[in-house]
Amino acid sequence: MSERDNLLSRLQLLDAEANLYFANDKRLHVAIVGGSALLLLNVITRATDDIDVLSISAELERFMHEYDMNTNVWAYICFFPYGYEDRYQLVYQGAIIDFYAVSLEDIVIAKLNAGREVDICDITTPEILNALNWNKLEELATSDNELKASIMNSRQYSEFYHTYQEYVQRYRQEG
Amino acid sequence: MNKMEFSEYLQGYVLRLSGLSQLNMTELTRQAVTSPRLREPLALYAMSTRQTQLLLELMPDSETKADYQKLFSTYTYDAVVKTLQRQDTSLPSRYLKVWTSYNAQVLCAQKDAKIKNMMKEKVNNLLSSKRLSVQTTCKALNLDTTVVNDWLKENEVVDLQTAQVVYNYVRTHVA
Numbered sequence: 515m516s517e518r519d520n521l522l523s524r525l526q527l528l529d530a531e532a533n534l535y536f537a538n539d540k541r542l543h544v545a546i547v548g549g550s551a552l553l554l555l556n557v558i559t560r561a562t563d564d565i566d567v568l569s570i571s572a573e574l575e576r577f578m579h580e581y582d583m584n585t586n587v588w589a590y591i592c593f594f595p596y597g598y599e600d601r602y603q604l605v606y607q608g609a610i611i612d613f614y615a616v617s618l619e620d621i622v623i624a625k626l627n628a629g630r631e632v633d634i635c636d637i638t639t640p641e642i643l644n645a646l647n648w649n650k651l652e653e654l655a656t657s658d659n660e661l662k663a664s665i666m667n668s669r670q671y672s673e674f675y676h677t678y679q680e681y682v683q684r685y686r687q688e689g
Numbered sequence: 690m691n692k693m694e695f696s697e698y699l700q701g702y703v704l705r706l707s708g709l710s711q712l713n714m715t716e717l718t719r720q721a722v723t724s725p726r727l728r729e730p731l732a733l734y735a736m737s738t739r740q741t742q743l744l745l746e747l748m749p750d751s752e753t754k755a756d757y758q759k760l761f762s763t764y765t766y767d768a769v770v771k772t773l774q775r776q777d778t779s780l781p782s783r784y785l786k787v788w789t790s791y792n793a794q795v796l797c798a799q800k801d802a803k804i805k806n807m808m809k810e811k812v813n814n815l816l817s818s819k820r821l822s823v824q825t826t827c828k829a830l831n832l833d834t835t836v837v838n839d840w841l842k843e844n845e846v847v848d849l850q851t852a853q854v855v856y857n858y859v860r861t862h863v864a
Contacts, residue, residue: 530853561705563790582793632725
C-alpha cells in the first residue's frame with residue numbers, strides 16, 4: 515500500500531466513525547496542511563504519520579488525537595497568505611466529511627515563514643520544486659491581499675521576503 | 690490481531706521515512722544527516738536494536754550527534770519507552786510525536802474491526818423492522834447478497850467501504 519493510500523484509509527476510517535455518531539444531512543470538514551496535504555495532493559510520496567490540521571468541524575475535534583491529528587499549526591496561522599481557504603483542494607469526499615488540502619503554494623509560503631531546518635528541507639526537494647507554480651507563489655508572496663494581509667508586521671514581512679528571494683534565486687531554475 | 694510493538698513500528702517507520710528497503714544503519718544515518726524528520730525515529734530505532742554505539746560512530750559531529758549522546762547517556766530503551774508512555778516532557782516533543790503516531794496506528798488497526806461491528810449491529814437492528822431486506826439493499830447497491838449476508842449473520846469480514854455503504858443505505862431507507 516502506498517503512503518497516500520495508507521493515509522486515505524485513515525481518513526476513510528475517521529469518516530466511517532463519524533458516520534456512526536452524526537446525521538449525514540450535514541457535511542463536516544477537515545482542512546489538512548503540511549506533509550499529509552502534500553501527500554494527498556500527489557506532490558510527495560514520503561511517509562508522514564501525523565496529520566496537521568488547519569481547520570476542522572467542531573464535531574470532529576474529539577477524534578483528533580486518536581487519528582494522530584494535531585492543530586499545532588494554528589499558532590502559525592499568520593504565516594499563511596490571507597486567502598488560503600479559497601484555494602483549498604478537495605482530496606477525499608467521505609460519506610459525511612469533506613477532506614481538503616491546503617494548496618502547495620500556500621504551504622511553501624508558510625514554511626518559508628517558519629524557516630526551521632525541517633521546513634526548508636521539506637520545500638527544497640525536487641518533487642516540490644517541480645510541482646510548484648512559481649508565478650502563483652510570487653503572487654501570494656507579494657500581493658497586498660495575501661501574505662501581506664496576514665503577517666503580523668512589516669519587519670516580519672521583510673524577513674520573510676528576504677528568505678523568499680533567496681529561495682527563488684536558488685531553486686527556481688531547478689523547478 | 691496482536692498489538693504491534695513499538696520496536697516493530699520503529700523498524701517500519703524508519704524504512705518508510707527513508708524510502709530504503711533494508712534496515713542498513715550506515716545508509717539510514719547518511720539520510721538522517723540531510724533529513725531532519727528521520728532523526729528522532731532513528732535514535733529510538735537504534736535504542737530498540739542496541740545499535741546506539743554504531744549510530745554515534747556513523748553520525749558526523751553535529752548538533753544531532755550531541756542530542757543523541759545526551760539521549761543515550763540518559764535513557765535505556767526501556768526507560769525511554771516508559772518516559773514516552775507517561776508523556777513526560779523531559780523528552781523533546783519530537784520524540785513524543787513518534788510515540789503518538791505509534792499509538793494512533795495501533796488504535797486505527799483496532800478501530801477498523803470495531804467500527805464495522807458497530808455498523809453491523811446497527812444494520813441488523815434496522816433490518817429487524819422488516820421494512821427493508823438484505824436482498825433489496827444489495828440490489829439497489831449492486832452488491833453480492835451472499836457477501837453482505839455473511840457479514841451480517843456469519844461474522845465474515847467485509848471491507849470498510851462496503852460496510853459503510855450498506856449502513857448508510859439502510860439508515861436512510863429505514864430510519
